[in-house]
Amino acid sequence: MFPPFLSFSMSENVSSPSVSPLRRIGATLLQWIDSDHTPEGPEKMRAEPDKVDWMRCIPFIILHLGCLGVIWVGWSPFVVWTAVALYFVRMFAVTGIYHRYFSHKTYSTSRVGQFLLALWGGTTVQRGGLWWAYHHRHHHQHSDDPEDAHSPHVHGFWWSHIGWITSRRNFPTDYSKVKDLAKFPELVWLNRFDTVVPILFAVAIYYTGEFLSHAAPSLQTSGAQLLVWGFFISTTFLFHGTSCINSMAHLMGKRRFATTDDSRNSFILAIICLGEGWHNNHHRYQSSTRNGFYWWEIDPTYYGLKLLSYTGLIWGLKPVPKSIMEEAARADHLATIAAAQKAVHAHPDYSYGTLKKVVPAAAAIAVATAATAQSALPKKADDPAIHRDVTEETHNMAKKNPPPVTPGT
Numbered sequence: 224m225f226p227p228f229l230s231f232s233m234s235e236n237v238s239s240p241s242v243s244p245l246r247r248i249g250a251t252l253l254q255w256i257d258s259d260h261t262p263e264g265p266e267k268m269r270a271e272p273d274k275v276d277w278m279r280c281i282p283f284i285i286l287h288l289g290c291l292g293v294i295w296v297g298w299s300p301f302v303v304w305t306a307v308a309l310y311f312v313r314m315f316a317v318t319g320i321y322h323r324y325f326s327h328k329t330y331s332t333s334r335v336g337q338f339l340l341a342l343w344g345g346t347t348v349q350r351g352g353l354w355w356a357y358h359h360r361h362h363h364q365h366s367d368d369p370e371d372a373h374s375p376h377v378h379g380f381w382w383s384h385i386g387w388i389t390s391r392r393n394f395p396t397d398y399s400k401v402k403d404l405a406k407f408p409e410l411v412w413l414n415r416f417d418t419v420v421p422i423l424f425a426v427a428i429y430y431t432g433e434f435l436s437h438a439a440p441s442l443q444t445s446g447a448q449l450l451v452w453g454f455f456i457s458t459t460f461l462f463h464g465t466s467c468i469n470s471m472a473h474l475m476g477k478r479r480f481a482t483t484d485d486s487r488n489s490f491i492l493a494i495i496c497l498g499e500g501w502h503n504n505h506h507r508y509q510s511s512t513r514n515g516f517y518w519w520e521i522d523p524t525y526y527g528l529k530l531l532s533y534t535g536l537i538w539g540l541k542p543v544p545k546s547i548m549e550e551a552a553r554a555d556h557l558a559t560i561a562a563a564q565k566a567v568h569a570h571p572d573y574s575y576g577t578l579k580k581v582v583p584a585a586a587a588i589a590v591a592t593a594a595t596a597q598s599a600l601p602k603k604a605d606d607p608a609i610h611r612d613v614t615e616e617t618h619n620m621a622k623k624n625p626p627p628v629t630p631g632t
């Protein structure tokens with residue numbers, strides 16, 4: 224079926240220096256079609272040292288070069304808004320589906336619903352849901368440790384942002400870490416042939432543009448123009464927006480919880496990534512559907528999932544436990560005191576105007592009042608370690624969250 228240079232014996236190591244470059248290229252090309260094709264075995268591939276594999280960079284280069292197509296196709300208000308809409312619709316798929324369902328199972332759905340969600344997730348061009356979930360669970364288990372594939376503290380900013388994806392060792396899916404998902408052949412198929420949905424998505428965008436160029440000429444669009452904006456530009460922004468969580472969310476923002484990693488909460492990242500910016504909250508407690516713990520920590524992914532739950536497609540959204548909210552209140556309280564003390568040291572008394580004296584005094588009264596209320600709270604009630612093994616947590620999901628008798632109610 225394949226040319227001779229594409230045939231391998233199972234024991235052959237294509238990464239070894241003795242393998243001809245042509246055969247190595249052949250293996251990589253085949254992996255673009257069948258991502259489970261690892262002649263040397265996935266374990267051996269995962270044991271390779273971290274290194275940029277330039278062949279694996281080609282899809283990213285094509286994706287970015289595709290944006291330059293704008294030079295030839297131009298723009299129209301319709302395609303710009305379509306690109307923006309497809310960014311957010313698919314960012315929701317990354318955060319609400321690949322992250323909060325496949326990786327953490329923070330809500331339940333039916334088998335059909337799960338398949339539909341996987342198709343939606345596939346349009347993000349971020350590989351299959353099982354690969355995504357495997358790497359993400361690994362991240363939580365080894366956050367900012369040397370084992371963490373994309374820690375900016377261990378590997379540097381660019382490696383955590385994009386480099387890690389080009390390394391061969393991060394290419395295979397470790398199905399043993401996503402057993403709860405791997406038992407569904409339809410999900411494994413989508414994960415194995417992870418270019419099918421993106422290609423169909425791109426073709427659909429092109430033909431939608433072609434159709435609109437005839438059916439609605441006032442939109443001033445075409446197949447090529449919609450493809451460049453709706454697929455290449457939108458997907459490139461989507462990729463970098465998502466990657467910001469790997470790179471920036473462990474560098475930028477504030478830490479509410481003293482987690483064992485360096486995860487942070489950032490409003491800016493929450494906007495870019497529809498609520499994923501509350502990353503420190505999430506690292507403290509991964510099993511809740513919401514990442515924003517308070518109303519002012521905006522979390523559009525949670526709002527979207529809440530809306531979806533009204534349709535009956537999903538159910539069993541998990542709340543943030545009371546013990547975690549109490550821990551958050553204590554942490555915020557201590558942070559307020561630390562900030563007030565810092566302000567006193569930074570501004571000696573003689574530099575204060577009347578107003579500047581009144582404001583800290585009012586803050587101190589408020590803090591004292593809050594402290595009185597907080598003193599009755601129990602000590603930390605939840606062990607952070609219990610949430611580090613996500614796989615374990617997800618195995619009993621079906622038992623914990625059976626479908627409702629009347630979905631959507």
Ligand SMILES: [Zn+2]
Nearest residue numbers: 362366486502
């Ligand atoms: Zn993280």
Ligand SMILES: [Zn+2]
Nearest residue numbers: 326359505509
């Ligand atoms: Zn997570």
